[in-house]
Amino acid sequence: MSIMRTLSPNRERVPGQDGNGAMANIKDVAERAGVSVATVSRVLNGHSPVAETRERVLAAVQELGYRPNNVARALRTARTGALGLIISDLTNPFFTELADAVEDEARSLGYSLVIGNAGERPAQQDDYIRTLLDRRIDGLLVSSAGTGSAMLREVVASGTPLVLLDRSVPGIDAPCVRADGRAALTELAAHLAALGRRRPAIIVAPAGTPTGDERLALFRAALADHGIALPDERVGATPDLQHTGGRQVMSAFLDLAEPPDAVLATDNLMALGAMDELRARGLRVPDDVALVVYDDVPWFTHTDPPLTAIAQPTRELGRAAVHALLARIERRPVESVLLPARLVARRSCGEPPTP
Amino acid sequence: MSIMRTLSPNRERVPGQDGNGAMANIKDVAERAGVSVATVSRVLNGHSPVAETRERVLAAVQELGYRPNNVARALRTARTGALGLIISDLTNPFFTELADAVEDEARSLGYSLVIGNAGERPAQQDDYIRTLLDRRIDGLLVSSAGTGSAMLREVVASGTPLVLLDRSVPGIDAPCVRADGRAALTELAAHLAALGRRRPAIIVAPAGTPTGDERLALFRAALADHGIALPDERVGATPDLQHTGGRQVMSAFLDLAEPPDAVLATDNLMALGAMDELRARGLRVPDDVALVVYDDVPWFTHTDPPLTAIAQPTRELGRAAVHALLARIERRPVESVLLPARLVARRSCGEPPTP
DNA sequence: GCCACCCGTGTAATCGATTTCGTAGCCCCC
DNA sequence: GGGGGCTACGAAATCGATTACACGGGTGGC
Numbered sequence: 076m077s078i079m080r081t082l083s084p085n086r087e088r089v090p091g092q093d094g095n096g097a098m099a100n101i102k103d104v105a106e107r108a109g110v111s112v113a114t115v116s117r118v119l120n121g122h123s124p125v126a127e128t129r130e131r132v133l134a135a136v137q138e139l140g141y142r143p144n145n146v147a148r149a150l151r152t153a154r155t156g157a158l159g160l161i162i163s164d165l166t167n168p169f170f171t172e173l174a175d176a177v178e179d180e181a182r183s184l185g186y187s188l189v190i191g192n193a194g195e196r197p198a199q200q201d202d203y204i205r206t207l208l209d210r211r212i213d214g215l216l217v218s219s220a221g222t223g224s225a226m227l228r229e230v231v232a233s234g235t236p237l238v239l240l241d242r243s244v245p246g247i248d249a250p251c252v253r254a255d256g257r258a259a260l261t262e263l264a265a266h267l268a269a270l271g272r273r274r275p276a277i278i279v280a281p282a283g284t285p286t287g288d289e290r291l292a293l294f295r296a297a298l299a300d301h302g303i304a305l306p307d308e309r310v311g312a313t314p315d316l317q318h319t320g321g322r323q324v325m326s327a328f329l330d331l332a333e334p335p336d337a338v339l340a341t342d343n344l345m346a347l348g349a350m351d352e353l354r355a356r357g358l359r360v361p362d363d364v365a366l367v368v369y370d371d372v373p374w375f376t377h378t379d380p381p382l383t384a385i386a387q388p389t390r391e392l393g394r395a396a397v398h399a400l401l402a403r404i405e406r407r408p409v410e411s412v413l414l415p416a417r418l419v420a421r422r423s424c425g426e427p428p429t430p
Numbered sequence: 431m432s433i434m435r436t437l438s439p440n441r442e443r444v445p446g447q448d449g450n451g452a453m454a455n456i457k458d459v460a461e462r463a464g465v466s467v468a469t470v471s472r473v474l475n476g477h478s479p480v481a482e483t484r485e486r487v488l489a490a491v492q493e494l495g496y497r498p499n500n501v502a503r504a505l506r507t508a509r510t511g512a513l514g515l516i517i518s519d520l521t522n523p524f525f526t527e528l529a530d531a532v533e534d535e536a537r538s539l540g541y542s543l544v545i546g547n548a549g550e551r552p553a554q555q556d557d558y559i560r561t562l563l564d565r566r567i568d569g570l571l572v573s574s575a576g577t578g579s580a581m582l583r584e585v586v587a588s589g590t591p592l593v594l595l596d597r598s599v600p601g602i603d604a605p606c607v608r609a610d611g612r613a614a615l616t617e618l619a620a621h622l623a624a625l626g627r628r629r630p631a632i633i634v635a636p637a638g639t640p641t642g643d644e645r646l647a648l649f650r651a652a653l654a655d656h657g658i659a660l661p662d663e664r665v666g667a668t669p670d671l672q673h674t675g676g677r678q679v680m681s682a683f684l685d686l687a688e689p690p691d692a693v694l695a696t697d698n699l700m701a702l703g704a705m706d707e708l709r710a711r712g713l714r715v716p717d718d719v720a721l722v723v724y725d726d727v728p729w730f731t732h733t734d735p736p737l738t739a740i741a742q743p744t745r746e747l748g749r750a751a752v753h754a755l756l757a758r759i760e761r762r763p764v765e766s767v768l769l770p771a772r773l774v775a776r777r778s779c780g781e782p783p784t785p
Numbered sequence: 786g787c788c789a790c791c792c793g794t795g796t797a798a799t800c801g802a803t804t805t806c807g808t809a810g811c812c813c814c815c
Numbered sequence: 816g817g818g819g820g821c822t823a824c825g826a827a828a829t830c831g832a833t834t835a836c837a838c839g840g841g842t843g844g845c
Contacts, residue, residue, distance in 0.1 A: 098588065100801055111825045116803060123823065125731050145564045145800035146510065149501045150830050165530045169525065175520045178547050187561050189512075190545045206542050209500045210512075233453065297646075318728075350732060373673075377705060379734030429453075455831055466795045471833060478793065502831035505800050 099139035107135040107224065119143065141181070149211065158186045158400060159207035159215040161200055164316070165192040167344055169370040169389065171243065176393025177216060184401065186213070186297040195316060197221035205296040208233060214400045222284060236403035241394045243285050250403070252396040253286075255413040256369075257293050263367060263385065264297035267337050270364055270425050276309035276335035278324045278345050280316055287312070288370065290341050309335050313345060322347025329356060337365035337424065343372050346382070361425040371419050379423035388414045398429050434653035454494035463490040464569050464671040474498065486607035504566065506658050513541045514562035514757060516555055518597070519671070521549040524725040525573065528596065531748025532571060539756065541568070550671055563588060569755045571595050577639060591758035592612065595751045597739055598640045605758070607751040608641075609742040610649050610722075610768040617773040618722060618740065622692050625780050627720055631664035631690035633679045635671055642667070645724065664690050668700060671748060676703025692720035692779065698727050701737070716780040726774050735777035743769045 082339040105112045117123050118132040147252040158181050162170050181188045191203030197220055204226045211361055214236035227247050230237050237394045239251040244423050280287030296306045313320025340346035346368040360366050371386035395412045461468040463486040470479050473487040493716050513536050517525045535542045546558030554573055559581045566697035569591035585592050594606040632649055635642030650660045653752045668675025683690050701723040715721050726741035733754040750767045
């Protein structure tokens with residue numbers, strides 16, 4: 076090594092696959108092929124030459140194990156080939172599947188994905204968005220934690236293509252890709268009515284959260300069609316969208332003079348909390364309380380009892396979001412996307428499954 | 431807008447937060463502050479000046495909403511500030527939690543994380559590693575799908591710092607951070623012996639997979655200490671480490687002349703498949719067959735019955751891996767890390783939980 | 786009072802690619 | 816045979832930052 080260093084007059088680096096970590100660059104390739112860097116670039120990007128220089132260049136690339144430096148390329152072309160995804164909570168299986176779908180689609184379209192996990196904390200989300208903007212990603216998908224994000228406004232102002240995912244954000248002018256729960260909730264109301272449940276309840280995100288508000292409104296309206304009321308005392312908001320919040324709300328429900336006989340948890344983690352509270356009090360699902368979950372997660376078939384769920388078309392949402400984002404990037408017109416969710420009836424409302 | 435454009439003699443771009451997407455660069459800041467770009471850079475990187483130029487520069491930065499271009503910076507400094515993580519399967523909750531932990535730690539240390547999901551497909555994994563190398567990430571964490579990865583060898587040769595996570599890869603000279611199951615499996619063998627289970631079985635990855643081989647060997651040795659044999663007919667290998675593989679293996683077990691009375695699934699997804707097969711045959715856990723799962727996932731407390739599991743110190747693994755990688759990046763000496771897993775006894779082996 | 790330093794700053798090289806522009810050579814056509 | 820156009824390629828500018836080097840001016844030491 077030190078010998079090579081002394082032998083090398085001008086530079087210390089020795090290009091090629093010699094394991095010293097010095098990667099060959101376009102200049103090395105050009106020298107070896109006896110052409111200019113411009114020619115190398117053109118061959119590699121399939122621009123003009125078809126001549127026999129092409130062969131020499133490709134041979135040199137092969138021999139040196141050359142790989143173009145994406146950083147330099149990004150600087151020059153102002154395209155990084157990377158998309159950003161801000162996900163509200165990576166440990167939530169719904170979002171995991173969403174991220175997985177987004178990743179698949181982005182990859183198949185030649186983009187790589189930088190994932191930022193907001194962990195349901197708006198501050199962390201802003202922090203991440205900032206980082207991604209600084210990295211000059213080509214576009215951004217955001218499943219926003221919380222609502223009033225100043226940083227999202229900045230993204231729009233910066234001109235970085237933005238698409239919202241699963242959760243819309245009031246005041247942000249960007250297309251949103253999400254599921255429409257209307258049909259599923261209508262079906263659910265009928266299902267509960269048919270099973271004789273008359274005192275439904277709902278566990279939601281706090282008022283002001285678009286997703287929560289909408290699910291509440293749709294559920295209430297659907298119930299009304301069957302003459303069933305959803306009074307405010309049976310609407311439980313939980314600030315953290317997590318396990319503990321769900322448990323607390325369920326506990327409050329059970330302490331009511333007239334406890335609910337059916338509960339819709341609008342997120343799978345909150346549902347887990349609710350189940351724990353029921354279990355802790357020795358109550359049984361569905362005998363004492365029926366339980367329905369928003370988001371269908373693979374292991375819901377393995378719980379005791381298997382949970383009736385509202386399934387969002389997760390993978391389709393991910394795919395649609397990537398396509399919308401690419402359209403934005405390519406300055407094609409984009410519209411918001413609404414895909415229907417559907418009810419998956421299992422045993423947690425009392426009806427036997429009909430396999 | 432068009433007026434401004436005409437007024438601007440040399441360039442069309444108008445720096446600043448005017449929503450036209452033209453981000454200010456260091457030259458704009460320099461001009462506005464009446465200094466050279468070198469000075470701006472020095473102020474921003476806290477190198478030399480403390481003078482009153484500093485104030486002017488910071489003011490200009492503020493007014494223009496300037497953010498340094500990380501791509502350009504990376505090109506010049508040869509540091510991207512990004513780490514790569516290749517995860518075997520993003521939809522597997524164990525790996526999700528691992529990824530979450532890695533992400534947290536990387537972020538808190540000022541790195542961002544580019545996640546690649548191999549989906550248990552070696553080809554896709556290699557593809558991703560290639561992409562990440564091209565992006566010149568500062569270091570790479572790999573929880574490898576499959577074993578004989580040519581690309582991993584190339585990573586080592588390229589000099590990119592590499593740390594293996596959860597799964598070691600024979601022939602790859604890189605530190606590995608993973609859990610040690612010895613103590614937990616010893617405890618498990620005792621647990622099963624005490625409960626009178628005499629015909630254990632194990633569902634593993636195919637022979638040749640380091641993780642699978644090791645878990646098998648440790649389990650077998652631990653059982654031997656109690657005079658219990660683990661014959662080959664009760665060792666079931668599944669090529670896909672998924673749900674369906676687990677189900678098939680369990681099915682084969684149950685067709686044996688002497689079916690097992692206790693099954694250890696060495697991955698949580700395989701365990702789900704095994705449970706499904708038991709359920710489909712109308713068998714009960716733990717009455718007919720005891721079930722133990724490798725990896726403790728939050729919802730195991732909610733299955734029917736709650737599952738006894740071997741819990742790996744997931745978050746600690748993630749943290750340790752990031753630290754090991756940073757050490758590699760900074761050329762500090764690094765050693766492999768082994769953290770102990772532990773047994774979490776629930777009801778799926780027959781013993782009532784002792785809360 | 787002179788010289789050596791040091792501090793703050795500007796100039797310009799640099800990272801590794803892409804891309805514009807210019808040019809040499811060739812073919813074709815009138 | 817000369818002009819026009821096309822092809823293949825090289826020289827050099829460019830992207831936006833960092834940083835080596837140079838330089839002017841003030842300060843302290845002798």
